[in-house]
Amino acid sequence: xxxxxxxxxxxxxxxxxxxxxxxxxxxxxxxxxxxxxxxxxxxxxxxxxxxxxxxxxxxxxxxxxxxxxxxxxxxxxxxxxxxxxxxxxxxxxxxxxxxxxxxxxxxxxxxxxxxxxxxxxxxxxxxxxxxxxxxxxxxxxxxxxxxxxxxxxxxxxxxxxxxxxxxxxxxxxxxxxxxxxxxxxxxxxxxxxxxxxxxxxxxxxxxxxxxxxxxxxxxxxxxxxxxxxxxxxxxxxxxxxxxxxxxxxxxxxxxxxxxxxxxxxxxxxxxxxxxxxxxxxxxxxxxxxxxxxxxxxxxxxxxx
Amino acid sequence: xxxxxxxxxxxxxxxxxxxxxxxxxxxxxxxxxxxxxxxxxxxxxxxxxxxxxxxxxxxxxxxxxxxxxxxxxxxxxxxxxxxxxxxxxxxxxxxxxxxxxxxxxxxxxxxxxxxxxxxxxxxxxxxxxxxxxxxxxxxxxxxxxxxxxxxxxxxxxxxxxxxxxxxxxxxxxxxxxxxxxxxxxxxxxxxxxxxxxxxxxxxxxxxxxxxxxxxxxxxxxxxxxxxxxxxxxxxxxxxxxxxxxxxxxxxxxxxxxxxxxxxxxxxxxxxxxxxxxxxxxxxxxxxxxxxxxxxxxxxxxxxx
Numbered sequence: 001x002x003x004x005x006x007x008x009x010x011x012x013x014x015x016x017x018x019x020x021x022x023x024x025x026x027x028x029x030x031x032x033x034x035x036x037x038x039x040x041x042x043x044x045x046x047x048x049x050x051x052x053x054x055x056x057x058x059x060x061x062x063x064x065x066x067x068x069x070x071x072x073x074x075x076x077x078x079x080x081x082x083x084x085x086x087x088x089x090x091x092x093x094x095x096x097x098x099x100x101x102x103x104x105x106x107x108x109x110x111x112x113x114x115x116x117x118x119x120x121x122x123x124x125x126x127x128x129x130x131x132x133x134x135x136x137x138x139x140x141x142x143x144x145x146x147x148x149x150x151x152x153x154x155x156x157x158x159x160x161x162x163x164x165x166x167x168x169x170x171x172x173x174x175x176x177x178x179x180x181x182x183x184x185x186x187x188x189x190x191x192x193x194x195x196x197x198x199x200x201x202x203x204x205x206x207x208x209x210x211x212x213x214x215x216x217x218x219x220x221x222x223x224x225x226x227x228x229x230x231x232x233x234x235x236x237x238x239x240x241x242x243x244x245x246x247x248x249x250x251x252x253x254x255x256x257x258x259x260x261x262x263x264x265x266x267x268x269x270x271x272x273x274x275x276x277x278x279x280x281x282x283x284x285x286x287x288x289x290x291x292x293x294x295x296x297x298x299x300x301x302x303x304x
Numbered sequence: 305x306x307x308x309x310x311x312x313x314x315x316x317x318x319x320x321x322x323x324x325x326x327x328x329x330x331x332x333x334x335x336x337x338x339x340x341x342x343x344x345x346x347x348x349x350x351x352x353x354x355x356x357x358x359x360x361x362x363x364x365x366x367x368x369x370x371x372x373x374x375x376x377x378x379x380x381x382x383x384x385x386x387x388x389x390x391x392x393x394x395x396x397x398x399x400x401x402x403x404x405x406x407x408x409x410x411x412x413x414x415x416x417x418x419x420x421x422x423x424x425x426x427x428x429x430x431x432x433x434x435x436x437x438x439x440x441x442x443x444x445x446x447x448x449x450x451x452x453x454x455x456x457x458x459x460x461x462x463x464x465x466x467x468x469x470x471x472x473x474x475x476x477x478x479x480x481x482x483x484x485x486x487x488x489x490x491x492x493x494x495x496x497x498x499x500x501x502x503x504x505x506x507x508x509x510x511x512x513x514x515x516x517x518x519x520x521x522x523x524x525x526x527x528x529x530x531x532x533x534x535x536x537x538x539x540x541x542x543x544x545x546x547x548x549x550x551x552x553x554x555x556x557x558x559x560x561x562x563x564x565x566x567x568x569x570x571x572x573x574x575x576x577x578x579x580x581x582x583x584x585x586x587x588x589x590x591x592x593x594x595x596x597x598x599x600x601x602x603x604x605x606x607x608x
Contacts, residue, residue: 032474032480035482109522153482162523162526163526166526170336176336176527177525177526177527178339178457178482178483178524178525178526178527179482180526184523186519187519187522187523188515188519189515189516189518189519189541189545190515191544195548196518196541196544196545196548196549198518198519198522198545205523211492211493211494212493214493214500214502215490215491215492215493215502218413218491218502219466219488219491219509220482220524221481221482222466222467222470222481222482222484223480223481223482237493237500240495240500241493241500241502244498244499244500245500
């Protein structure tokens with residue numbers, strides 16, 4: 001973990017790993033039970049000025065607009081095409097869901113994966129002018145590797161769409177598709193022209209956020225993690241589920257405190273609000289990582 | 305695969321494995337992509353005279369009956385308590401669902417896992433008079449090991465309940481909980497008395513059968529398998545999804561042909577009907593394994 005300064009949060013991590021890996025120790029945990037779960041947005045990569053997947057959806061609306069003339073005077077599409085963020089916000093959760101369904105459904109799973117990969121190869125973050133997958137946190141990548149070197153199995157448990165993440169998480173984080181859990185829409189299997197296909201439907205299947213995270217962990221992993229890493233109130237229940245089960249457990253919150261190198265936000269933000277989980281950290285003995293103080297570098301490209 | 309006779313089905317397996325593991329060969333597949341999926345009931349363990357999970361549900365009804373006096377004259381419970389299989393069958397899918405919900409919901413996930421483990425430790429198969437987990441197929445356990453020795457990752461993809469399988473699949477098959485996919489009911493996360501709990505609700509979440517199998521494979525694994533093993537029409541779509549994607553692929557059907565050592569059934573049976581998938585085998589070049597002819601032993605206890 002070369003990009004971590006010596007700090008309480010680094011100490012909490014290494015102490016925990018020492019305890020659960022010490023053969024014969026009272027806190028020893030078998031390798032098979034060393035499950036670590038990571039939120040993605042704001043924990044492993046940048047979620048400001050908006051979730052990357054939202055930026056993807058807005059771009060897709062623009063790309064698809066020529067085939068949808070009716071969008072020029074229909075919300076929330078008009079707001080997207082006009083770049084009117086206030087009108088977009090006013091469309092609320094219902095408007096967001098409409099955007100997601102129009103841009104994420106209506107194709108096969110393989111086609112969607114290709115669309116995502118192509119977008120990630122060309123889209124640029126508005127402030128850093130770099131591909132989004134370069135805006136992952138170098139210290140967290142090192143942490144993932146450190147845990148795996150200590151025979152942990154690392155999972156992503158994200159509110160983001162599972163098929164939005166799987167095309168690139170292995171390459172970027174070393175987390176293979178079968179260890180990525182996220183929100184999803186329903187799919188339908190069909191033989192068409194003698195070929196088996198999975199079609200993405202405009203219907204919610206699972207929301208992997210807040211109380212959905214422990215539900216998803218149980219459903220998709222079937223083991224209770226011993227370490228959880230998050231950065232927002234969406235991770236509160238995952239942190240509770242992981243740490244409040246006796247034995248040596250680790251909960252860690254990534255606190256965005258660095259407006260200069262990345263962003264600074266917690267209780268007042270539209271993306272990655274950290275309020276209840278921050279209050280709960282002290283009582284539950286969760287480590288709170290201070291991005292400005294604890295990380296030598298934020299992004300891999302800083303290593304040159 | 306010591307318990308396999310030299311046969312076309314064994315040959316199909318070893319040929320396939322040779323091709324996909326030969327470095328530099330035109331059919332070479334990276335270890336990470338070597339995903340093999342196995343049905344459970346009838347493919348890895350006995351599903352006659354009825355699915356083991358149904359036997360579990362019937363036993364649970366009997367165990368719970370003293371607390372439910374109303375069941376003595378209410379279907380489908382009365383049928384279970386009277387051992388009246390005709391009346392039980394007459395209650396149809398709706399009756400079965402009612403039995404499943406009453407016996408599988410209304411407790412935490414941890415409590416359910418304990419109930420399953422306890423039942424498996426005491427219940428006996430009516431014909432073989434042995435614990436159900438001794439009625440797994442020795443040749444298939446060897447096959448699982450053979451594939452893992454060749455860097456395959458083995459998954460179970462079963463119509464059975466995922467939380468009914470996970471307590472024992474690792475011990476019996478070497479398949480860990482996170483590699484078991486199955487049908488499920490919904491759960492709800494709640495903090496109760498300061499403890500986080502997952503409650504099992506009387507509500508269907510996912511049916512991992514027929515066209516649900518490729519859907520489940522995509523949702524839970526996120527990779528397309530290169531080998532699939534099944535024994536009934538419930539596995540047809542999984543076999544299609546796995547094998548009809550170009551490249552070297554293996555589909556294999558376990559055909560129950562041995563009434564003496566196990567059971568013989570295919571097109572006419574209430575549990576594990578094999579009809580459409582058997583018809584599809586020839587056209588798709590799936591291996592059809594003949595239990596009587598191809599297996600030296602069926603169960604591990606025959607090895608003595």
